[in-house]
Amino acid sequence: MVQRAIIVIFLLILTFLCVISLSSPVKESKRERLKGFPIEIGSWRMVKELPTDDLTYKILETKAILSRIYANPSGEIIYLSIVYSDSNTEAFHPPEVCLRGAGLQLIDQGIERILTDTAELRVKRLYGKSKTESDELFFFWYTAKRRTTPNYYLQQLYLGWDKLIHRGFEGGLLKVSTPINKENEDKALERSKAFIKELLPHLRGYLWEDS
Numbered sequence: 001m002v003q004r005a006i007i008v009i010f011l012l013i014l015t016f017l018c019v020i021s022l023s024s025p026v027k028e029s030k031r032e033r034l035k036g037f038p039i040e041i042g043s044w045r046m047v048k049e050l051p052t053d054d055l056t057y058k059i060l061e062t063k064a065i066l067s068r069i070y071a072n073p074s075g076e077i078i079y080l081s082i083v084y085s086d087s088n089t090e091a092f093h094p095p096e097v098c099l100r101g102a103g104l105q106l107i108d109q110g111i112e113r114i115l116t117d118t119a120e121l122r123v124k125r126l127y128g129k130s131k132t133e134s135d136e137l138f139f140f141w142y143t144a145k146r147r148t149t150p151n152y153y154l155q156q157l158y159l160g161w162d163k164l165i166h167r168g169f170e171g172g173l174l175k176v177s178t179p180i181n182k183e184n185e186d187k188a189l190e191r192s193k194a195f196i197k198e199l200l201p202h203l204r205g206y207l208w209e210d211s
Helices: 002-023 030-035 054-060 095-101 152-166 185-202
Strands: 044-049 065-071 077-085 105-115 120-129 135-144 147-149 171-180
Touching: 030 065, 054 065, 077 185, 095 105, 095 120, 095 135, 105 185, 120 147, 120 171, 120 185, 135 152, 135 185, 147 152, 152 171, 171 185
Parallel strands: none
Antiparallel strands: 044 065, 065 077, 077 171, 105 120, 120 135, 135 147, 135 171
């Protein structure tokens, strides 16, 4: 009799959980949400959407990838890349691996601090020298839900903790870069930091849930 009652209670609980699951709104995939990422960011406007090849999708094991070129009224260029995953921590890589894999020589790197009205964002700065194209100034940082860090390994710890404690995670990789031609690095640095400050308010809802 007791065993039968336990089975009935178990079935009732299972039915309740199924009802809750079916009645819960289906979350919009981040791949679709990234497609709706703003084409205007402050004084910057998207001028080109860059395609992602099948090999990149295969390597990163995520379809939630955004790659765009933005320009300001003066014609200055910023490249923006965003990678999101909530199922595979291998979607993210140390920036040095990505840049060296692209054939760039890293001649300088460090940490930049970007002050906003409410917080300070720390990003990794790298100077990539190319033999065939313009040199570029790169900025990388990672997200784990609302947390941000310039350190790939710290992000991996955050994602592991979220997966263990919360049974799920949301991570992102952001890369902002700008070409350096005859101008000095200080001007490129100033331009990039200004773009990042205008970018930050737009990230909520695209790289983590608001709730």
